[in-house]
Amino acid sequence: MPMTIHIKNGSIDTDISRRGFVAGSAGMTFAFTLGGLSRGGEALGATQPTKFNAFVSIAADNTVTIVCPAAEMGQGVYTALPLILAEELDADWSKVKIEFAPANPKLYGNPHHLFHGAQITAASVAVAGYFMPLRMAGAQARKVLLDAAADKWKVPVAELTTDKSTISHKKSGKRISYGEVAGFATVPAEPPKVSEADLKKPSQFKLIGRKDIGRSDVPAKVNGSAKYGIDVQVPGMVYASVLQSPMEGAKPKDGGVNIPDVMKIKGVSKVIPLPFGVAVIGDSVEATRSGVEALKVTWDTSGATAAGFDSEKAKADYAAKGKDPNAETKVEYQVGDAKAGLSGAAKTVEAAYWTEYTYHAQMEPMNAVAQVSEDGKSADIWTGSQFGALAAGIISGILKTTPDQIRVHQQFLGGGYGRRIWPDAAIQATILSNIIKKPVKLILTREEDIAAARPRPMTHHLLKAGLDAKGNVVGWHHRLVSENVDAVAAPPRFKATGGKDYIGARGLDQAFYAIPNALAEYVRENRGMRVHAWRGIGSGYNKFAAEAFLDEVAASAGKDPLALRLELTKDKPRANAVIKAVAAMSDFKKKRPGHGMGLAFSDYHDTLSAGVAEISLDAKTGKIKVHNFWIAVDPGVVIQPDNVHAQLESSVVYGLSAALIEEFAVKDGAVQASNFDSYPVMRMSEVPEIHTRIVATNNPPSGMGEIGVVTVAPAIANAVFQLTGKRLRHVPMTAERVKKALA
Known part of the structure; x- marks a missing residue:
């Protein structure tokens, strides 16, 4: 390679x-x-x-x-x-x-x-x-x-x-x-x-x-016999902890590390300033952690890619680009003439949506063991990686050898969600092993992992729809303003496609809805953040905006949201079938006093799903409680039915956490979170009853790992509207945002 x-x-x-x-x-x-x-x-x-x-x-x-x-x-x-x-x-x-x-x-x-x-x-x-x-x-x-x-x-x-x-x-x-x-x-x-x-x-x-x-x-x-990367032990290995740079491109200043102080700590053998942080080498995890906690570092941020970036202040720029008719755009989906469809409509609807940065929050911290040969021309790497071949390719470049000389020993992964595509732990462990000529085990703490986060980007969406005199959708325009994920996570593809974003723009299309004139486009914001693939990728935020907005369109047209979706998918039998299935599962039309019901449809890489959320809301605290979530899915041929149900449940939980809780801000280019106290995720006690159904067909099998994530947020937002008559257009739908919407 x-x-x-x-x-x-x-x-x-x-x-x-x-x-x-x-x-x-x-x-x-x-x-x-x-x-x-x-x-x-x-x-x-x-x-x-x-x-x-x-x-x-x-x-x-x-x-x-x-x-x-x-x-x-x-x-x-x-x-x-x-x-x-x-x-x-x-x-x-x-x-x-x-x-x-x-x-x-x-x-x-x-x-x-x-x-x-x-x-x-x-x-x-x-x-x-x-x-x-x-x-x-x-x-x-x-x-x-x-x-x-x-x-x-x-x-x-x-x-x-x-x-x-x-x-x-x-x-x-x-x-x-x-x-x-x-x-x-x-x-x-x-x-x-x-x-x-x-x-x-x-x-x-x-x-x-x-x-x-x-x-x-x-x-x-x-x-307990399963081996994860964090379990690997190699004879003669030492341990490493790395205080990660607070932002991409920042590095320790020359002489800006209190090395003598840290070297006094028992068990610490080396302190090594590096382009990505400061490494402490020692004979135990405890020693290296103590060493990192004792570090005092002066950072050189002159080369930091996100220096000065403030995510909250940047929202004004995002919103302006959403409305700017002269903004540079990349067309991601187009049928008919959206401009004509909108201008000739009897009625138009317009709304703006937002999502925040989110962290992967995988259970197992990032880790790797690296053993570089004496001559520095080959290496063994033990890690759990979503892209072991990429690790081999990058490490071979660092060691100035060939990928076949890098043996990546795959282990089980304690969660990936896209975070384990980029092999930063393996890269860092290899660099350290090559320096000290010993096997090195590197484990990033939660704080270090969040500091080195590769998040889902913050996004802004401006949507417009046109209705004819009968309430039919005749025009659709979805503009996404966001950082380009491919530019960071897949540079070769970014260059080959002329700057498109296959990861971040996923889900902008409306291929399953019979809308005669539709345009989906993307405006790039370059803020220097390490945005990356995150479970559900672009569909997670694009389908939230589109499916929540479609409910707004239904209300404006005086149509039932279920009826509108069935009408729009009447020529797409697989999509129509999952929508009907989830409506039947949830008894969608049934009145539930004090509760709201919301529906959403989604597709993701040839898998089709529809979900319904049943919620209640405490107006005083602003807290949304999800009581039930129903989801029907058509994944084609089903290899393991029980695992399909498990993946649906898993992805729904991940989607619930993202929809209601997870976010972090960025100030001066640095992530404003450090652990689960400042970046909470959904607790087991908060998980609702999840009901799943497979609508099996003999179509080729498609993916199950992410489809549930995509369906959750819009279903909840639509349920809130049914209950309160108020729209929630910002994910996560935190108590503060709910109270603001209700005011």
Whole structure:
């Protein structure tokens, strides 16, 4: 993966070529490299597992080892992806062993069009991207096994059947296990050709869709044997804590660190000023933490990208750009002529919406263990990463070597949500290990992680809609004003698209609503913040604004919000079905004295959902209480039904916290929060009853990790209006904002 590394003003700038990202996209040709075979065409025998392709090997004892190419951060891919391969292989699931893939995008990259073969776990497209390649890999391996058995028994392949890792020949009554066949099978150098016609029909699935198959990672997580990055221990390692720079680009001034004072602390062995902060090395976590707490640092902010930025004061600029007809815009979605639709409308509606900066708040702090070789040309990295290949690429640039010399040992992730895409902990641990020539374990405290936050951006939305004389929506204009997430998180794509924001602009479109004239556009604010992907990405704020505003449009047209959505989706049966499903689940029309009901629809990377929130409100305190949340979802083919329900519940909780509680301000470029006392998140006692329903179809599977987040905020805002007649247009909907709206 060719890339250029620059360390400037405390930040590491990477320029990763698109060619590097595309390297693994050939997976869609379904001809998988037999990586690991010593020689093409050779049977490896019973002494070691036989590798049938990059994803599966089979041992003599019938153990089937399947490689999981994606990171497991609680979303269930550690089970779902191997299950897909096992389905086409006809494997005995009880004999399946799962291993994480190494960082190797050529073999394990996600071919989804969003990633072009990059080995990244994000955007809820792991199942969508790997579904067909893994099925093909399973079918290829099964074909090799069948050919070998047919050759041994001298019978036609067509007379053989497979089930639970066993091949049977009905006419002769012969049976043989996959493990036995693996002992004599010759794996061809060129994988056998298979096509979609060779794959099972959904009606033939034996594993996919079953409700009795649990998650493979749960037993280890229950008994404590599961290994997260924070659990890793390496012989001879030392510990590091890093006082992070208060803002991007700030660095310690020369002579601006009280090193002698910190070196007096027992267990501290080194204090190292760096472009991104000040590191304290020691023989224990306690020693390094004590060292960091004793630090007194004078910061040089001359190169800080966000120096002087005040998020509250900047809102006037955001609002002005929302209205400025001459502002530079990027068109993200367009049908018909929105300007004409609005100007010719019998009635227009206009409203402005806001969202604040939010932090990922993942449970496991950022961490990594790095061991750089004596010559500084290779390294082993132990971490939980959403993008291990990116870590290998960046670290190879720092060490002036090649990515294949960086071995990233994937661990379980204690939450990701986009935060673990950028491998800053691994980068910092590597730099320190290279300096001191010892293995280094770095754990960021919550305070350090928030200081180094890569947040969802603050956003402003100006929306306009036009209605004809019958109340039909004939024009729509949505302008987003925000920092560009792609510019920070995906610079190559940002450059290749001429400055578009695939992450931040997600959800601006209205592809499922029959609005004849619609325009969605984006105005960039460049404030120097490290904005990044955050669970639900742009859809989280764009759908909040659009779906809450659509209720305003319904009210202005004198229409019921449910009826309007059904009318707008009448030609989109899947969207129409989830809206009807959630209306039925929640008994949406039922009057509930003292309670409000709000509805919202959303799509996210081919997954469709509709949600209903039931709320009450204490006018004196301004506190919103969500009593029930219903959500219906169409994710296409369902791999694991129980996990779909779990992901819906998880993402709804995440969305509730963001909708009602989570925010931080920025002053002089620094995050104004330090821990959960100043950045509270939703407590278990505050979580409502969550009701989920799968509206299953035979469409290709799509993502489940984020769709619930997107649906929550607008449903709550719409419920508040139904109850009070007042609009809440600012997320989070805190008590103070509620009281202001009610005044």
